[in-house]
Amino acid sequence: MTEKKMRDYQFYGRRKGKKIKASREKLLEVLLPKVRLPEMEKVQDVDPVSFFPVSVNAVWLEVGFGGGEHLAQQSLRHTDIGFIGAEVYLNGITSLLTHLSGMERRGDVGEDVSLAHGRVDNVRIYDNDVRDILPRFKDGAFDRIYVLFPDPWPKKRHADRRFIGPKNIPALIRLLKADGKLYLASDDMNYIRWSLEHLMQFPELEWTAQTAQDWRCPPKDWVETRYEQKALAKGKKPIYLIFKRK
Numbered sequence: 001m002t003e004k005k006m007r008d009y010q011f012y013g014r015r016k017g018k019k020i021k022a023s024r025e026k027l028l029e030v031l032l033p034k035v036r037l038p039e040m041e042k043v044q045d046v047d048p049v050s051f052f053p054v055s056v057n058a059v060w061l062e063v064g065f066g067g068g069e070h071l072a073q074q075s076l077r078h079t080d081i082g083f084i085g086a087e088v089y090l091n092g093i094t095s096l097l098t099h100l101s102g103m104e105r106r107g108d109v110g111e112d113v114s115l116a117h118g119r120v121d122n123v124r125i126y127d128n129d130v131r132d133i134l135p136r137f138k139d140g141a142f143d144r145i146y147v148l149f150p151d152p153w154p155k156k157r158h159a160d161r162r163f164i165g166p167k168n169i170p171a172l173i174r175l176l177k178a179d180g181k182l183y184l185a186s187d188d189m190n191y192i193r194w195s196l197e198h199l200m201q202f203p204e205l206e207w208t209a210q211t212a213q214d215w216r217c218p219p220k221d222w223v224e225t226r227y228e229q230k231a232l233a234k235g236k237k238p239i240y241l242i243f244k245r246k
């Protein structure tokens with residue numbers, strides 16, 4: 001059965017970009033199996049804490065981590081937190097692996113893709129559509145969920161492809177702990193308006209902004225993502241929304 005037929009939803013977007021260099025292919029071969037989430041198709045009520053070989057105080061989920069800059073930096077800053085990142089774009093997954101393996105800092109190190117210089121104990125990757133795994137986790141599994149610069153799908157006829165929408169919001173609410181937070185950022189005002197309109201319909205969620213500064217500026221512990229940097233370089237002003245699970 002094809003992947004498409006197995007699911008009642010389809011993934012729209014890029015899975016592969018430009019050709020991946022041999023040393024990076026090696027990362028996919030050697031490192032990815034070490035940090036990939038185990039098969040979850042037949043399990044339920046999973047506590048994500050169980051995925052980490054070290055003790056973690058909480059788990060944060062990042063949906064569509066792109067090149068993984070945010071995830072890599074946050075996981076370095078917060079070694080007591082477990083991070084689960086989901087991404088379908090192979091070049092992005094490879095990019096995160098270069099950060100985790102230390103290759104990013106050391107430059108291209110040819111065949112040496114050992115983890116000796118990296119740190120992966122508090123990071124796990126799902127290298128496919130995050131919607132596959134959302135139903136597998138227990139209620140309140142995550143303290144934070146990040147959806148950063150999601151694909152905007154600007155055309156009206158593609159609106160149902162937007163990640164923040166009626167299909168996924170209930171799943172995100174279920175997965176957030178009480179007082180847990182959903183972080184959403186975008187430079188696409190249409191997407192922001194759309195998200196506000198949909199998120200505000202759920203009484204379980206509370207928008208934390210008190211003043212305009214709160215949505216105009218990133219929160220204190222912010223790490224800029226690649227898409228955010230591109231937007232800022234073009235003079236765009238991203239919006240940062242934080243919703244708390246009541």
Ligand SMILES: C[S@@+](CC[C@H](N)C(=O)[O-])C[C@H]1O[C@@H](n2cnc3c(N)ncnc32)[C@H](O)[C@@H]1O
Binds near residue numbers: 064087089130
């Ligand atoms: C516009 S990019 C932003 C990447 C990154 N968050 C950033 O800000 O640089 C959106 C990413 O989300 C990924 N994505 C979209 N839907 C996804 C899904 N259902 N599961 C996993 N990744 C997804 C895409 O592959 C893409 O890399």
